[in-house]
Amino acid sequence: MPGTDPAVERHQRNSIHESDPTNVPTDVSPLEDEITEEITESEEIDEEELDNEANEGDEVVEADGQEEGDHDEEDEDGEDADDDDESDDVLSEEELQESPFAYHPSEEDFQESDLQSRKDRRYLLGTHSFLELNDPQLEDALVPAHLDGESSRRSGKHHKGLNAERDKYKELCKNAGFKPNPTFLQSLGTSILDLTNHGLSDKEIEAICMTLCNDKHIEICRLSGNACGKIGGLAIAEMIKDNYTIEELSLANTEILESLEEICEAVSLTTSLISIDLSKNELIDQDMSPISNMIAENQSLKKLFLGSNEIRDAGLAELGVGLSENKSILEIDLSRNKIRGENRAARFFTSCGTHPQLRVLNFSHNLIRNEGSNGFSRILYKNDRIQNLDLSFNIMEEGAGPNLARGLGTGAPRDLETLHVEQQWWHQESAGTILRPLGNRKNMMPIELVDFGWMLDVHKSFLNARDRALAAHPEMKIIHGEPYGLKKAKGPDEKPLVIRRANIVCENFVTPLVMLMEELAKEPKKLSKTAFRKFIKQCNLYKDKSLTDAFENVFATPSGEVDGEAILAAFDKEYPGKRVIPDPEPEGEVKEEVKKEKKKKGAKGGKAKGKGKGAAKSKSKTAAGGGGKGAKEKASKKPKTKAKKGK
Structure with a gap:
């Protein structure tokens, strides 16, 4: 009936259950059974009161013409009945259906059950994936409740392993005395x-390596x-x-020359190592043989990083032998060595090309020159x-660009x-030839950057090649110097451009141009080209030949x-x-100083002349006197000889 109270229906249904236990409806949930038990144990409801409440409810529905006071009283009675039901924790069927946790009698039970389900789900994720699941709110979230024993054993093993x-390690340090x-x-x-x-000694390194032999966590060392x-x-x-x-191992600047062969042999046997850095270890050509065997077997x-060593072309050729048998190397770093790339290095270039x-x-x-540029041209061909090629800060000249x-x-x-290709010995014409094939739309490549260095002065030929290359590859970036061409600068702005460029060069080499200008002020006003080049060699400007020109x-x-x-004058x-310019002295003082200097020079010259004249006179006198005596002696001797002859 529409006017009956839900509590009445539940009471009638419970009475039916008690009278006939076999007549149990199938749609009754366990939660409703618990609620009905609490109702029967806590209170006994009189059938007469329930009938009266039902009649009152029917009268409220059917009476349309009663006064407002009667309605208020009946509503208050209904609210009191509802309050009594709520005080007894009795829930209606509608409330049970709308409840988001129908099978949980309290919010605390729901939270605990939800926590458990989260544990179960995360346990499945953890056992079927390689991801590390870290949840600070759930310390043992990867393990459900029925596997708590196993989880404790696993975590115990993990902590026991680290401990x-x-x-x-502490025991090794104690025995070694540090x-x-x-x-x-x-x-x-x-x-x-x-x-x-960290300034570690050989003994400290030994203790660390002995500890890491069985480590299962460290990947980068x-x-x-x-x-x-x-x-x-x-x-x-x-x-x-x-x-x-361990996948990445860095041993740069570690003084491992005496044990290089053993390290290379160990690397050739392992399959987990991906990257090794042997830079700054003073390696020479003879040390490339074990490294070549290492990359051939691994x-x-x-x-492979071999930068900042003493490797030359012979060592590069030895590396080429091992590289020809290798199929896994992605990156090779041989920067800051003494490689020229000449005839001996041909084996390395061939191995890189294939x-x-x-x-x-x-x-x-x-130290790569034009001949070495032929080898890298062969690699590119x-x-x-090849994705990245770095040939910066070498000594390639005019013929390297076309190569x-x-x-x-x-x-x-x-x-x-x-x-x-920045900081070479070429001019902008040779550098511009590199951009010509990039201007061909048939040369499909995802090129992003061509770096000539900001010290390369460029002119029309370079700019034309640059524009064509950018039209073919709009996303490419080309780095170069100022687009005015100092070698061919003309017009009223040529002198400020040269001074501005010289200032940029000096800032790059941490030498202020002001100091050079002050030194130039001490030189003569006009210098020959040889004298000017000697002055330029005293500073860093000589490294930019175009600027000297x-x-x-x-x-x-x-x-x-x-x-x-x-x-x-152009610098000022x-x-x-x-620039600190000394103040000019007054003209009168300058003239007086000049007169004094002339007088001093004249006095010194007069004394020197007087001394010279006196010395000349004395010499002439002595010479004259000596000549007379000699003549007399000769005269006296001659007749004697004649007399003898006559006799």
Whole structure:
């Protein structure tokens, strides 16, 4: 019936259950059974009161013309009945259906059950994935309740393993007589160990490596800048053999020459190591043989760093032998060596041209000339998978630009992204030839950067090639110097441009141009080209040949000399107030000083002349007197001889 109260229906249904236990409806939930038990145990409801409440409810529905006071009284009675039901924690069926946790009698039970379900879900994720799930709110979230024992055993093993490693390291330090390194202790259990420039001795390195032999967490190990020596190097070799988690190993500047062969042999046997750094270890050509064998046998190594050593062309050729058998290397760094790239290095260039995985080559700060540029042209021509090539800060001259252009002008698709050729010995005409093949739309490549360095002065030919290259590759960036061409600068602004450029060069080499101008003020006003070049060699301006040519051409006099006074005037006009100019002396004082100097010189000259005249007179007198005596003696002797002859 629409006017009956839900509580009445529940009471009638409960009475039916008690009279006939077999007649149990199938749609009754366990929560409703619990609620009905609480109702029957807590209170006994009279049937008469329930009938009266039902009749009152019917009268409220049917009476439409009663007074408002009667309605208020009946509503208050209904509210009192509802309050009594709520005080007894009795829920209606509608409230049970609308409740978001129908099967949980309280909010606390729901939270605990939800926590448990979260544990179950995270346990499944943790067991079926390789991701580390870290939740600070759930310490044991990966393990459900029915596996608490197993989880405790696992976590116990993890903590016991770390504690065992720490205890082992502390024991080794105690036996060796030095304190444990706190950075190493904190890094245990993490993925990165960075001990760069910690001043560790060979014994300390040995203790660390012995501890890491069985470590299963550290993936990046940086030991650069520590004196490993032979003992530490042998310990590093044993660690590489026994450890299976370290992927990147940095041994730059660690003095490992005595144990280089053992380390290379260990690397050739491992399959987990991906990157190794042997920079700054004073390696020479003879040391390349074990490294060549290492890269030939290891087919998992991807990055090899050999920068800042003493490697020459012979050592480069030895590396080429091992590289020809390798199929995994992606990046090779040979910067800051003494490589020229001449005939001996041909084997390395051939191996790079046929390598299936090589992507990055760094040969910056070497001694590569035009002949060496032919080798890199061969690499670009044969290997279309090269992405980054760095040839910056070498000594390539005019013929190197066309050589590199031949390597880029194949017309086949390639993966080249960046090309660094800054700070060479060429002019803008040779550099511009590199851009010509990039202006061909048939040369498809995702090139992003061509860096010529901001010190390269450019002119029309370079700018035209640049515009064509940018039209073919709109997303490419080309770095170069000022687009005015100091070598061919003309017009009224040529002198300020040269001074401005010289200031930029001096700032790059940390030498203020003001100091050079002050030194130039002490030189003669006009200098020959040889004298000016000697002056330029005293500073860093000689490193930019185009700038030296610009000074000689722009500030030249009709007689072919360099006008130093004009250079100082242009500097003072471009940067007024920077140079300290001594105050000129008054003209009268200058004239008096000149007169005094002349008088002093005249007095000195007069004394010198007087002395000269007196000396001349005395000499003449002595010469005259001596001549008379000699003549008399000769005269006296001659007749005697005649007399003898006559007799």
